[in-house]
Amino acid sequence: MAAVLQAQVQEQAFDPAALHRSLKVADCGAVVEFTGYVRGGEGSAAVTTLELEHYPGMTERSLQLILEDAAARWPLLAATVVHRVGRLAPGEPIVWVGVGAAHRGEAFAACDFIMDFLKTRAPFWKKEHGPAGSAWVEARSSDDERAARWQPPQGSSR
Amino acid sequence: MAAVLQAQVQEQAFDPAALHRSLKVADCGAVVEFTGYVRGGEGSAAVTTLELEHYPGMTERSLQLILEDAAARWPLLAATVVHRVGRLAPGEPIVWVGVGAAHRGEAFAACDFIMDFLKTRAPFWKKEHGPAGSAWVEARSSDDERAARWQPPQGSSR
Amino acid sequence: MLRLLFFARVREQLGCDRLEVPWSADAATVEKLLSHLQQRGPQWQAALGQPNLLIAVNQCVAEPADLLREGDEVAFFPPVTGG
Amino acid sequence: MLRLLFFARVREQLGCDRLEVPWSADAATVEKLLSHLQQRGPQWQAALGQPNLLIAVNQCVAEPADLLREGDEVAFFPPVTGG
Numbered sequence: 001m002a003a004v005l006q007a008q009v010q011e012q013a014f015d016p017a018a019l020h021r022s023l024k025v026a027d028c029g030a031v032v033e034f035t036g037y038v039r040g041g042e043g044s045a046a047v048t049t050l051e052l053e054h055y056p057g058m059t060e061r062s063l064q065l066i067l068e069d070a071a072a073r074w075p076l077l078a079a080t081v082v083h084r085v086g087r088l089a090p091g092e093p094i095v096w097v098g099v100g101a102a103h104r105g106e107a108f109a110a111c112d113f114i115m116d117f118l119k120t121r122a123p124f125w126k127k128e129h130g131p132a133g134s135a136w137v138e139a140r141s142s143d144d145e146r147a148a149r150w151q152p153p154q155g156s157s158r
Numbered sequence: 159m160a161a162v163l164q165a166q167v168q169e170q171a172f173d174p175a176a177l178h179r180s181l182k183v184a185d186c187g188a189v190v191e192f193t194g195y196v197r198g199g200e201g202s203a204a205v206t207t208l209e210l211e212h213y214p215g216m217t218e219r220s221l222q223l224i225l226e227d228a229a230a231r232w233p234l235l236a237a238t239v240v241h242r243v244g245r246l247a248p249g250e251p252i253v254w255v256g257v258g259a260a261h262r263g264e265a266f267a268a269c270d271f272i273m274d275f276l277k278t279r280a281p282f283w284k285k286e287h288g289p290a291g292s293a294w295v296e297a298r299s300s301d302d303e304r305a306a307r308w309q310p311p312q313g314s315s316r
Numbered sequence: 317m318l319r320l321l322f323f324a325r326v327r328e329q330l331g332c333d334r335l336e337v338p339w340s341a342d343a344a345t346v347e348k349l350l351s352h353l354q355q356r357g358p359q360w361q362a363a364l365g366q367p368n369l370l371i372a373v374n375q376c377v378a379e380p381a382d383l384l385r386e387g388d389e390v391a392f393f394p395p396v397t398g399g
Numbered sequence: 400m401l402r403l404l405f406f407a408r409v410r411e412q413l414g415c416d417r418l419e420v421p422w423s424a425d426a427a428t429v430e431k432l433l434s435h436l437q438q439r440g441p442q443w444q445a446a447l448g449q450p451n452l453l454i455a456v457n458q459c460v461a462e463p464a465d466l467l468r469e470g471d472e473v474a475f476f477p478p479v480t481g482g
Contacts, residue, residue, distance in 0.1 A: 017175055020193075024249075029197040032190065032269075034262065035178075036482055039187045052481065053407050055474060058458035083481060091182075095482050104192065104273055104399075105304065111190075112266045115482060123455070123474075124481025125407035136408045139451075139478035146263065194399055210398070211324050213391060216375035241398060253399050273399060281372070281391075282398025283324035294325045297368075297395035 003071040004078040007063035009054060011086040014096055023078040023100035030104040032111040034097045040090030047128045052085045052094070055123035059083070066117045070099070073113070074106035081114060083124060116147040161229040162236040165221035167212060169244040172254055181236040181258035188262040190269040192255045198248030205286045210243045210252070213281035217241070224275045228257070231271070232264035239272060241282060274305040318349070318384060322363075323393035329363035339386045346371055347380035349390065368395050401432070401467060405446075406476035412446035422469045429454055430463035432473065451478050 004025055008014075016035065023031050038050045067079050078100040088094060097114045101107040126137040162183055166172075174193065181189050196208045225237050236258040246252060255272045259265040284295040320335040327333050343349045350371070354361045371378050372391040384390065403418040410416050426435045433454070437444045454461050455474040467473065 016178065020174065024195070027197050027199070027248075029195050031193045031195070033193075034266070035189045035191075036262065037182070037187055037189070039185050039260070041185070054481070055404070055406055055455075055458075055476065058455060058474065061458055090185075102197070104194065105300075108192070108266070108270045108273075115262055115266075119482040120479065121460075122481050123406065123476060123479050125477065126480045127407075136477070137480045139480050142263075143482075212398070213321070213323055213372075213375075213393065216372060216391065219375055277399040278396065279377075280398050281323065281393060281396050283394065284397045285324070294394070295397045297397050 003076040005064065005067040005071060006080040007060055007067060008082045009056075009059050009063070009085060010082065011084060013084070013093065014082045016096060019080055019082065019096060019098055023080060023098050025078050025100060027102065028077050028100045029102050030107040031098060031100045032104070032107040034095075034111055034115055035093050036095040038088045038090045038092050038094055041130070044132045046130045046132070047090055048131070049129040050088045050090075050094070051127040051129065052088065053125045053127070054083075054085045058123050062122045063118065066114055066121060069117070070110040070114050074101065074110045076101050076106060076110055079110060079114065081118065083118070083122070085124070113150055116143070116150065119143045120147040161234040163222065163225040163229060164238040165218055165225060166240045167214075167217050167221070167243060168240065169242060171242070171251065172240045174254060177238055177240065177254060177256055181238060181256045183236050183258060185260065186235050186258045187260050188265040189256060189258045190262070190265040192253075192269050192273055193251050194253040196246050196248045196250050196252055199288070202290045204288045204290070205248055206289070207287040208246045208248075208252070209285040209287065210246065211283045211285070212243050216281050220280045221276065224272055224279065227275070228268040228272050232259065232268045234259050234264060234268055237268060237272065239276065241276070241280070243282070271308055274301070274308065277301045278305040317387065319389045321389065321391040323391065325394045326363050326369070326392050330359060339384065339388075344384050345380070346373065346378050346382045346384065346390070349384060350380075364392060366394070369393075370395065400470065402472045404472065404474040406474065408477045409446050409452070409475050413442060422467065427467050428463070429456065429461050429465045429467065429473070432467060433463075447475060449477070452476075453478065
């Protein structure tokens with residue numbers, strides 16, 4: 001059975017309870033969810049607004065490809081990713097990834113994998129605004145290192 | 159800052175949205191949640207009721223110790239585990255584990271760790287009832303193998 | 317007195333969920349108590365003779381050589397299967 | 400025509416979010432287009448000369464030697480930072 005995959009990019013807030021319910025397909029035994037929030041920082045790094053720019057079209061496409069990669073690596077029942085764009089305040093949710101599977105091993109691995117590739121492949125860019133001014137967030141090498149943990153699936157030449 | 163740790167054992171259903179909110183302390187950037195559901199099985203393995211027995215007192219204590227172990231290994235802001243006991247139907251949630259942290263790496267690792275030790279250390283026992291009769295669920299060696307992935311924390315002699 | 321508790325399959329096999337026995341100097345370790353209990357009859361031999369049996373003393377998993385003291389709570393159960 | 404798009408820091412440095420340029424045989428690969436664009440002035444040299452610049456052709460990340468065809472959409476952007 002093909003996994004139910006959903007990728008959404010939107011300005012408005014999302015409803016984790018409804019997203020969770022949509023993952024509970026078939027004889028689902030395990031759901032793993034990740035929610036990422038805007039952090040407020042402190043002192044000279046304080047953030048009052050986080051601005052999220054993206055590349056409409058490529059964003060949705062890259063999220064869908066990441067979900068398809070995950071579903072090809074693990075026997076998933078369902079996987080959803082929702083990413084917000086526009087202006088967000090500290091404490092607001094930015095991103096939600098949920099995975100439903102028969103067993104927890106694949107649900108944990110796939111959720112972690114989807115976040116790693118979202119962070120390093122999906123065309124989103126963050127700009128922080130605060131009392132000390134505005135600055136684009138720099139890409140972190142730790143994100144590249146996390147993404148590099150995932151070897152290509154067996155039998156794949158990618 | 160000490161992590162906010164909560165362990166609950168109860169017959170009634172739980173409210174994931176309220177549990178999630180209780181994890182969002184301080185400047186939380188990442189929440190990872192696991193929800194385990196009763197699976198219905200098929201054919202001769204069909205399950206109509208899952209019965210969960212536990213060891214009152216030791217159960218709460220062992221869950222609390224698992225949370226403390228996780229908080230000693232990773233810089234967590236909050237971690238909660240809720241496990242149900244009594245009689246449950248297929249599709250009902252059995253267990254919920256949520257972890258809040260500044261960054262996603264530690265939230266994913268700690269949530270996965272807590273589930274592995276809950277599965278192998280906390281005194282719960284499942285009995286399946288179905289058209290083919292009733293049977294205690296056997297412990298799975300795959301759960302022991304998952305728990306063995308976690309080495310003692312550096313500097314610990316345990 | 318020792319307060320003995322039996323759970324899950326062990327409880328069902330014994331038809332017993334709790335039992336009080338006097339503490340005695342010749343059954344003052346986990347393994348000695350266990351062999352005393354196994355002598356209560358074939359059901360006890362079967363239920364408590366399983367190689368994967370777990371024993372907790374005062375709610376902590378115990379080793380065979382651990383000492384027992386007056387008033388201890390000793391629980392016998394199969395491998396756990398929660399989650 | 401090639402439809403060029405610029406995002407985030409690159410967009411700000413250029414003061415430009417999109418541009419149409421004619422397709423030409425002498426700028427028919429990603430790297431040739433890039434060096435043509437860098438010749439538009441110092442701002443273009445700076446914004447498009449960054450070593451970590453990413454380029455996508457028709458919404459897929461491209462390599463320098465990739466061919467460009469009439470009508471392609473070519474996007475220029477810094478490393479991504481979503482999530």
